[in-house]
Every structure is written in structure tokens, then in C-alpha cells.
Amino acid sequence: MTGRVIVITSGKGGVGKTTSNANIGAALAKNGHSVVLIDTDIGLRNLDLLLGLENRIVYTLVDVVEGRCKLKQALVKDKKYPNLCLLAAAQTRDKTSVNAEQVKEITDELKKDFDFILVDCPAGIEQGFQNAVAGASEAIVVTTPEMSAVRDADRIIGLLEAKEEIKSYKLLLNRVRPSMIKSKDMMSVEDVVNILSCDLIGIIPEDTGIITSTNKGEPIVHDDKSLASKAYRNVARRIEGEEIPFLDIDEPQDIISKIKKFVMGLKR
Amino acid sequence: MSKLIDGNIYLLDLSQSKSASDIVFDLSRFLDTEESSNKRICLKLGKVDLNQAQILSVKSLINSRESALVSLETLSKQTEAAALAIGLIINKTQDSSSEEIEVPEKEYIKAEDAPELVQQAEEQEGVVEEAETKTEEEADVSNELDVIFDDDKKMEKMINSLEANNVYSEKNGTIDIDIPESEYTKEDKEIDExxxxxxxxxxxxxxxxxxxxxxxxxGDCxxxxxxxxxxDVTVWGTLNGIVHAGCxxxxxxxxxxxxxxxxxxxxxxxxxxxxxxxxxxxxDKSNEYTPEEARIINNEIVVFKMND
Incomplete structure (x- = not known):
């Protein structure tokens, strides 16, 4: 078995890399794939928190690299899906504790046993980023419809293009607010795609449920009703190779706005 | 590959060898070296299956250099059985590839949820106290012995911990403060040292x-x-992190x-x-602190309230 190694990166912090990683991972596991999530954000780890696995971590990525434990010992199984595993980052160390080759060795090892290896990349373009992309052959660039995030995403895409190992990269637009796009206070999805000239893999609407899910330590994909959950599950299916139309996050509530939308569509 | 353990005992690691002929090849390469004569050799083998004849030939190969095969380590059951039949000592090794994931599956137990454990703890403490008072002289002797043995162990531990400290102290965010040692008396003798x-x-x-x-x-953690x-670890404040006592x-x-x-x-x-x-x-805005203590009772970590 050769698994796919996908790095989830963004450049800017706080756009939802870790949230996307946890949710896409959980969604893929829900669909029956064996998935391992690797947190490479050494010193500022958060992925364990989103999955609610903080209290189960004994060994970390750094312990594996430094030979204090076997790779299998460091994998923490998810509470809900046993086919979802986490390789946590060390909290008491920093990014220089591992190097790119060591991460590549680990992802190559994990490829044999898992369908998907999702690498959570730290913010920035320094050592942490280099470590995270080392073993990956695909990338998902997370961005929000804000100028600063889009500019950083552009920089990241440039760096990814320069890497020979990265065969494909897709854009994940996060925290989209349809109402703000309507009132022209936020860049539309098309604007962002035009600026970055990059294929989309998903559009995630802003959802207050994300905050609740982080507090509870359960990925939002477990909640079937939420719109963000639906969007993340669609992203997982697109990664699997299905072709699904993008979710209509701009769900008009009344007939007037529906007509408006129709007319706007005709004008374009 | 090989390592001199003590005086003339050699640990020869052939666990990477894939077949019996590999083992013989690697072994003879080692035996060709000067240092291999007149040694006692411990062989470490991997998963290779060897029969009695093969082990005997390995043994005679070693004997030809006036060395002796002292013990065997192996992951193969066949090799183990054959070696035992010949009368070789088997060192147990664990198959590290099949090691299970050690995850703290157990939650710590609150003492009020398990009154029977508290009772056991009280009984145990009582027994220990009685034993100590009865055989005071014997205890003294054994304590001295303990000290002697402990010193060696302590040295080892200290060296280990020093190494560990060195690794960590290079990194940022680590505190390693040397605070003058001070006396802290308690009933527990081992901890007191x-x-x-x-x-x-x-x-x-x-x-x-x-x-x-x-x-x-x-302060808080x-x-x-x-x-x-x-x-022991004592926190005069709130403890939220990861704590390892008696590490x-x-x-x-x-x-x-x-x-x-x-x-x-x-x-x-x-x-x-x-x-x-x-x-x-x-x-928690209330200022009510209930000091608690965690210790091992019957191989389980139990949290006690310290209000009496």
C-alpha cells in the first residue's frame, strides 16, 4: 500500500490549517480510510486539542526522531475512529529539533500502513514549513478571503511550485461569509481564485460551531447538521477523487433573495 | 556491530543477518579480527531459524579461535528450542517490532470513588509500620546494604539524567535552575534520600x-x-500539566x-x-482549595484528598 501524503499549509497563521487538518482527517476516516495526522508545529502544538487526544499523548514526533520510541508507539488512536491516528508534536521543544529528511523518513514509513497522511504545517516559511512539506507529494493551501491571507497563500504557492516533490496543490477557502460577500465587504470566491490562479478543493463557510467543537475536542464533521461539516466532508470526497459541485453556502432564506441571486447570475 | 561489554565478554549483534549463511559469514569476519581470540561471546540473532547442527557449527567456529559461546539471544522459537537442547543460555529479547502502543488508557481514580482501595492503603501502611518496629536491627543492616546498592544505581541515574538534561538545556523554553539543596524530612525514607x-x-x-x-x-503549572x-512533586498552586514523579x-x-x-x-x-x-x-473563582495527593496503590494511580 502506498498512501498519499498531503501537507496542509497556509503561510499565515490562524486561517484554519489545524482545524482543516483535523476535520478532513476525521471525514476521511469516517469514509473508511486509514488516516494518520502529523502535527509538525513543534512547540505550539494544537492538533491534539482539536481531536481531544491531549491526555493520551506519551511519545511525540521528536521522540520518534531521536529514537526514544518506535513510530508505532507514538501513534495515538482517535476516540471515535480507530482508523484515525495522531502523531503529535512535542510541546517542550522547537522547530529545529527535527529536520526535513527525518520527517520524510517518517512519512515514507507511514505510507506503507496508511491510506492518507495529512501533515499539519506550522505558520511561516521557515524550518517548520520545510519540515512539513519534505515528505509530501500533494498540498492543500488554506486561505481566507482577506488580503493578508491571500498574499501569504500566494507566497506559499510559489514555494510549493519550486518543490519538485509536490505534484499537485489545491486551494481551500476558509471562513467565507456569504452575507459579507453580498454586501461587497469581502472578496468573493471568484476573486480569490483569480488572484491565486489555483484550483479550488473546497469552500468552508464561517461557522460558530467550529469554536464549540474546539472547546469540546471533537472535530465538527461529527456534527451532521452544520454547514461547515458538510463542506469538510465534501472536501474529503474530492480528495478521494469524486467530483462534487461546490456547496451552495449562500443559502438564500427568502424568495426575494433567491430571485436577486438568479438575476445577478444572468447579468454575469 | 560488536561491543566489548566487560573484560573479555563480547556482545556480537548479528540481528541484521538474514540467513544462516549470512550469520556464518558475518561471524567469520568478526573472528578474523585480532581481538576475537580468547573471548567469551554473547550472540544476538534476529528472526533467523537455526537447527541444532547449525548452532553447533557456529559454536565450533567460535571455539576454533579459542573463544567460547556463552549465550544466545534470538527472536526465533526454533533457534531458541535448538539452543536449549544443546545447553546454551538464552537471553530473552523482546520483539520490538510487535511492541504495543503504550497509551495511558487508565484514568486516574479518585479515592472517594474507590473506598476499598483507601482501606487497602491504610492496611498496607499499618503493616509496614509494624514490621519496621519489630525488626529494627535487621532493618538497619539491610538499609546499609540498600545504601551501597542504591549508590551505584543512583550514579547511573544521575548520569542518565545529566545526559538528558544536557539535551534539553540547549533548547529554548527550558528552565534548569540550580537551586541549593535543602533538607526535607518525611516518613518515606527512599524519597528522603x-x-x-x-x-x-x-x-x-x-x-x-x-x-x-x-x-x-x-506557583501554578x-x-x-x-x-x-x-x-515527589509538590505544587503549591494549581497543577494542570503533565507530571511524572519517581521518573x-x-x-x-x-x-x-x-x-x-x-x-x-x-x-x-x-x-x-x-x-x-x-x-x-x-x-474557578472560588478560593476553596482541596489539596490532593496521588500515589500508587495496587498498581493503580489513586488521588486522595488531603483534608485530614
Whole structure:
């Protein structure tokens, strides 16, 4: 078995890399794939928190690299899906504790046993980023419809293009607010795609449920009703190779706005 | 590949050899060297299956250099059986590839939920006290012996811990303060032998404290910090991080705090974790502190209230 190694990166912090990683991972596991999530954000780890696995971590990525434990010992199984595993980052160390080759060795090892290896990349373009992309052959660039995030995403895409190992990269637009796009206070999805000239893999609407899910330590994909959950599950299916139309996050509530939308569509 | 252990005992690691002929080849390459004569050799083999004849030929190969095969380590059951039949000593090795994941599956137990454990603990303490008073003279002798043996162990531990400290102290975010040793008396003799380190500050996420002896922290320990101590850990404040008391194997070590709510408690080789729940730490505005203490009872980590 050769698994796919996908790095989830963004450049800017706080756009939802870790949230996307946890949710896409959980969604893929829900669909029956064996998935391992690797947190490479050494010193500022958060992925364990989103999955609610903080209290189960004994060994970390750094312990594996430094030979204090076997790779299998460091994998923490998810509470809900046993086919979802986490390789946590060390909290008491920093990014220089591992190097790119060591991460590549680990992802190559994990490829044999898992369908998907999702690498959570730290913010920035320094050592942490280099470590995270080392073993990956695909990338998902997370961005929000804000100028600063889009500019950083552009920089990241440039760096990814320069890497020979990265065969494909897709854009994940996060925290989209349809109402703000309507009132022209936020860049539309098309604007962002035009600026970055990059294929989309998903559009995630802003959802207050994300905050609740982080507090509870359960990925939002477990909640079937939420719109963000639906969007993340669609992203997982697109990664699997299905072709699904993008979710209509701009769900008009009344007939007037529906007509408006129709007319706007005709004008374009 | 080979390592001189002591005087003339050699540990020869052939666990990478894939077949019997590989083993013979690697072995003869080693035997060609000067240092291989007149040695006692411990062989470490991998998963290769050997029969009696093959082991005997290996043995005679070693004997030809006036060395002797002392013991065998193997992962193969066939080899083990054959070696035993010949009369060789087998060193047990664990198949490291099949090691199970060691995850703290157990949650720590609150004493009020398990009254029978409390009773056991009280009984145990009573028995120990009685035994100590009855055989005072014997105890003295054995204590002296213990000290002698302990010293060696302590040296080893200290060296290990020093190495560990060196690794960590190069990194940022690590505190390694040398605070003068001070006396700290307690009933527990084993723990009493350690020195005690005082830390007066709030430990934040990512901060790591390694300490050979007992540790007293005057301040809070936020979640994400890690505390390792050879002896007891006492926190005059709230304890939310990961704590490891008796990290060199002392099962009598204890963890105590004014508010004990750590992500994980580890004592000696035991792990226990906080019950699953939300990530949000609600700020407890009440000033009511119930000091609690965690210790090992019957191979389980139990948290006691210290209100009496």
C-alpha cells in the first residue's frame, strides 16, 4: 500500500490549517480510510486539542526522531475512529529539533500502513514549513478571503511550485461569509481564485460551531447538521477523487433573495 | 556491530543477518579480527531459524579461535528450542517490532470513588509500620546494604539524567535552575534520600522541568508544561500539566497539589490520564482549595484528598 501524503499549509497563521487538518482527517476516516495526522508545529502544538487526544499523548514526533520510541508507539488512536491516528508534536521543544529528511523518513514509513497522511504545517516559511512539506507529494493551501491571507497563500504557492516533490496543490477557502460577500465587504470566491490562479478543493463557510467543537475536542464533521461539516466532508470526497459541485453556502432564506441571486447570475 | 561489554565478554549483534549463511559469514569476519581470540561471546540473532547442527557449527567456529559461546539471544522459537537442547543460555529479547502502543488508557481514580482501595492503603501502611518496629536491627543492616546498592544505581541515574538534561538545556523554553539543596524530612525514607529543588514561578505551556530529586513548585503549572522528578512533586498552586514523579522507577513517589487536575499523572512506570472532557478550563473563582495527593496503590494511580 502506498498512501498519499498531503501537507496542509497556509503561510499565515490562524486561517484554519489545524482545524482543516483535523476535520478532513476525521471525514476521511469516517469514509473508511486509514488516516494518520502529523502535527509538525513543534512547540505550539494544537492538533491534539482539536481531536481531544491531549491526555493520551506519551511519545511525540521528536521522540520518534531521536529514537526514544518506535513510530508505532507514538501513534495515538482517535476516540471515535480507530482508523484515525495522531502523531503529535512535542510541546517542550522547537522547530529545529527535527529536520526535513527525518520527517520524510517518517512519512515514507507511514505510507506503507496508511491510506492518507495529512501533515499539519506550522505558520511561516521557515524550518517548520520545510519540515512539513519534505515528505509530501500533494498540498492543500488554506486561505481566507482577506488580503493578508491571500498574499501569504500566494507566497506559499510559489514555494510549493519550486518543490519538485509536490505534484499537485489545491486551494481551500476558509471562513467565507456569504452575507459579507453580498454586501461587497469581502472578496468573493471568484476573486480569490483569480488572484491565486489555483484550483479550488473546497469552500468552508464561517461557522460558530467550529469554536464549540474546539472547546469540546471533537472535530465538527461529527456534527451532521452544520454547514461547515458538510463542506469538510465534501472536501474529503474530492480528495478521494469524486467530483462534487461546490456547496451552495449562500443559502438564500427568502424568495426575494433567491430571485436577486438568479438575476445577478444572468447579468454575469 | 560488536561491543566489548566487560573484560573479555563480547556482545556480537548479528540481528541484521538474514540467513544462516549470512550469520556464518558475518561471524567469520568478526573472528578474523585480532581481538576475537580468547573471548567469551554473547550472540544476538534476529528472526533467523537455526537447527541444532547449525548452532553447533557456529559454536565450533567460535571455539576454533579459542573463544567460547556463552549465550544466545534470538527472536526465533526454533533457534531458541535448538539452543536449549544443546545447553546454551538464552537471553530473552523482546520483539520490538510487535511492541504495543503504550497509551495511558487508565484514568486516574479518585479515592472517594474507590473506598476499598483507601482501606487497602491504610492496611498496607499499618503493616509496614509494624514490621519496621519489630525488626529494627535487621532493618538497619539491610538499609546499609540498600545504601551501597542504591549508590551505584543512583550514579547511573544521575548520569542518565545529566545526559538528558544536557539535551534539553540547549533548547529554548527550558528552565534548569540550580537551586541549593535543602533538607526535607518525611516518613518515606527512599524519597528522603533525594535532594529537593524549589521553583518559585508559574510554569507555562512548553516549559519543561527535569529534576533528579524532589521538586517543590510554588506557583501554578499550566497545561502544556511538563514536570519530571526522581522523587515527589509538590505544587503549591494549581497543577494542570503533565507530571511524572519517581521518573527513575520509584513507585513510592507522590504527586500533591492544592488543585490537582493534570492532563496526565505518571508515577514510576505507570501512566494515567485525565478523564475525557472539554478543553476549556473554566476559571474557578472560588478560593476553596482541596489539596490532593496521588500515589500508587495496587498498581493503580489513586488521588486522595488531603483534608485530614
Amino acid at each position: 533525594f535532594s529537593t529543588k524549589y521553583i518559585k514561578q508559574t510554569l507555562r505551556s512548553g516549559q519543561l522541568i527535569n529534576c533528579e530529586g524532589n521538586l517543590v513548585i510554588i 499550566h497545561s502544556g508544561c511538563e514536570i519530571n522528578a526522581g522523587g 527513575y522507577g520509584n513507585t513510592k513517589a507522590r504527586v500533591r497539589a492544592l488543585k490537582l487536575n493534570p492532563i496526565q499523572i505518571r508515577i514510576a512506570g505507570l501512566f494515567s490520564r485525565k478523564p475525557d472532557g472539554g478543553n476549556v478550563i473554566l476559571v
